[in-house]
Amino acid sequence: MIHKFDFLVIGGGIAGMSYALSVAKSGKGKVALVCKTSLEEANTAKAQGGVAAVTNLAVDNFEKHINDTMVAGDYISDLSAVKHVVCNAPDAIRSLVGWGVNFDKNKDGNYDLHREGGHSDFRILHHADDTGFEIQRGLMEAVRNDSNITVFENHYAVEIITQHHLGVQVTRRTPDIECYGAYILDPETGKVDTFLSKVTLMATGGVGAVYAMTSNPVIATGDGIAMVYRAKGTVKDMEFVQFHPTVLYNPAETHPAFLITEAMRGYGGVLRLPDGKEFMQKYDKRLSLAPRDIVARAIDHEMKIHGLNHVCLDVTHKDAEETRRHFPHIYEKCLSIGIDITRDYIPVCPSAHYMCGGIKVDLNAESSIHRLYAVGECSCTGLHGGNRLASNSLIEAVVYAKSAAEHSLRVIDGYDYNTDIPEWNDEGTMTNEEHVLITQSVKEVGEIMSNYVGIVRSDLRLKRAWDRLDLLYEETEDLFKRVKATKDICELRNMINVGYLITRQAIERKESRGLHYTVDYPKHAYDRKQ
Template sequence: MIHKFDFLVIGGGIAGMSYALSVANSGKGKVALVCKTSLGEANTAKAQGGIAAVTNLAIDNFEKHIHDTMVAGDYISDPEAVKHVVCNAPEAIRKLIGWGVNFDKNGDGTYNLHREGGHSDFRILHHADDTGFEIQRGLMEAVRTNCNITVFENHYAVEIITQHHLGIKVTRRTPDIECYGAYILNPDTKKVDTFLSKVTLMATGGVGAVYAMTSNPVIATGDGIAMVYRAKGTVKDMEFVQFHPTVLYNPSETHPAFLITEAMRGYGGVLRLPDGKEFMQKYDKRLSLAPRDIVARAIDHEMKIHGLNHVCLDLTHKDAEETKRHFPHIYEKCLSVGIDITKEYIPVCPSAHYICGGIKVDLNAESSIHRLYAVGECSCTGLHGGNRLASNSLIEAVVYAQSASAHSLQTIDNYDFNTNVPEWDDEGTMTNEEHVLITQSIREVGEIMSNYVGIVRSDLRLKRAWARLDLLYEETESLFKRVTATKDICELRNMINVGYLITRQAIERKESRGLHYTVDYPKHAYDQK
């Protein structure tokens, strides 16, 4: 089946919905919003801490936010991208509020601002401890009531369409690759439909699910990054995988692990060993408020030298009622597993969380493939550099969604539907009944990435990961060519592609920098910036 939409948005989180809403009422055409599960299951909804923006000019300014971002990114960040996000952040906040998103306020009507690790001031807007859920709720309501947006839930993007599908040879040196839409798996018919578009936006989120333990939902399999890479688009900075220092240690719930927001450390939480001893003074003068990469490596080191499965976060010295009021969902979650955080330490450990790299884009959010934009965690804007500053990602998604919408609205009249695109060819393929092969391979990818491409790396580990992933790639591609396309085998392909990209780009970086720490190119592992 062939669908035609002026704008095709792949992904239903804050990035995809912000863009869809921005272009929907432009008079330039109809929008298709495709999401692989239900609209509410995007990674956005899992964000607890908040969204960073300079809103209190009495204590804060753009220069300080820019400086904090550059420091956290180990000065790899693109200064223009940093300035672009920081200076446009207040307007992005106003956009979110206009779409129905609520943020907590003080009694005098000013925003109740948090401070998180790496930030020099209180600039984190939030909604209790479920900011992402509130953003997702507000945007979903706005999207569902917009008559120019058609939502395709539980539809899975298999590949983006380029000249390659017209029989033209496309390589990484081809200067004018164009995107004409995407092949999308229909859950009802089990067939791959053709979605033709004038402009396509990739907003497919992150890659956390390629690791055995992650704060991300299982849907974070790096689909957009893998699709663009296979289409010969530019992918950058994949070695910079952020491990959130504090997820709830609960062996029965590892995928996704429950996030213990950094805002708890900004609130006054102290990291300790299970015997009560503090340890962050050994690693950074900012103690528990150091940036995530430093805290994650410190926790990882303490766990290894003491033979621990976790360390602890202590809030018992804080007012109990205030803690419950600030972090109601975390309080209830911990209570459900027998931990009263007002009286007991919270067991925490690092977990794969966020990637700084992805599909390389410019200030308009346009990728190296014409007519294809990328926004959100699947993109590499240059904002994060070697490490993300807490709560910068949500605001980056909204700012770049606005940039993408402005640019695509200016250029869409130059494009038309490419009606020469062939429909998906599955002739000669068979139904796959060997699901055990796929589930086992998915498990292997997680083990390879966690064991060899984790918080601390080495050339030997990376080369071993490369060899294991190469074997899985050959096996999976052979299977993919023989069977009809299904969501699970497509996700496996994408996970292997993403694992390969992280590993290869980690091998290529001959230094320890930002989130990438390798024992073969040692730098002071816990540098005080």
């Protein structure tokens, strides 16, 4: 089946929905919003902490936020991208509120601002400790009430369509690659449909599921990044995987692990060993409020030298009622496994959390492939550099979604559908009855990435990961050619592609910088020259 839409949006989180709402109101055409599960299951809904924006000009300013972002990113961040996000953040907040999103306010009617690790001021807007859920709720309601947006839930993007599908040889040196839409799997029919579009936006989220333990849901398999890489688009900074320092240590839940928000440390939480001793003073003068990469490596080191499977976060010294009011969901979750956070330490450990790299885009969110934009965690805007500053991701998604909308609306009249695109051909393939091969390979990817491409790396570990992933790649591509496309095998292909990109770009960076730490090159490249 062939579908035609002016705008094709792949991904149903804050990035995809913000863009869909922005272009839909223009009246310039119809929008298809494709998401692999339901809108409710997007990764956005899992974000607890909040949204960073300068709203209290009496004490805060853009320069402070810009500097905090550059410091956290280890000065790899693109300054133009940082300024673009920080200076447009207040307007993005107004857009979210206009779409029906609520943020907590204090008794004076002003935003109740939190402070998180790496921030020099209180600038985090939030909704209790479920900000992402509230944003997702507000945007979902707005999207479903917009007659110009058609939502395709439980549909899976298999590949984006380029000249390659017309028989043209496309390489990484081809200067004019164009995107004409995507092949989308409809699980109900088992058929791969052709979605033709004038403009396509990739908003498929992160890659956390390629690791054995992650705060991300199982759907975070790096689909958009892998599809664009296979289409010869530019992918950048994949070595910078952010490990959240504090997820709830609960062996029964690893996919996703329950996140203990950064805001809890901003609130006054103190990291301790299980015997009560503090340890962050050994690693950073900012103690428990140091940026995530420093805190995650500190916890990882303490766990290794003491033979622990977790450390602890302590808020028992804070007012119990205030703690329950600020963090109701964390309180209830911990209580469900026998931990009263007002009296007991919270067992925590690091977990794969956020991808700072991805599909390289410019200030208009346009990728190296014409007519293809990328927004949100699957994109690499340059904002995060070597490490993401807490709560910068959600605001980045809205700012760049608006930039992508403005740019695509200016140019869409010059595009038309490419009606020469052939439909997906799966003749001669058989139904996949070897599901055990896929599930075992998924498990192997997680183990390879966690064991060899984790918080601390080495040349030997990375080489071992490369070799293991290469074998899995050959096996999976052979299987993919012989069976009908299913969500499971497509996700596995994407996970292997993403694992390969993380590993390869980690090998290429011969220094420790930001989130990439290797025992073979423990210093910055510029430090070694001095």
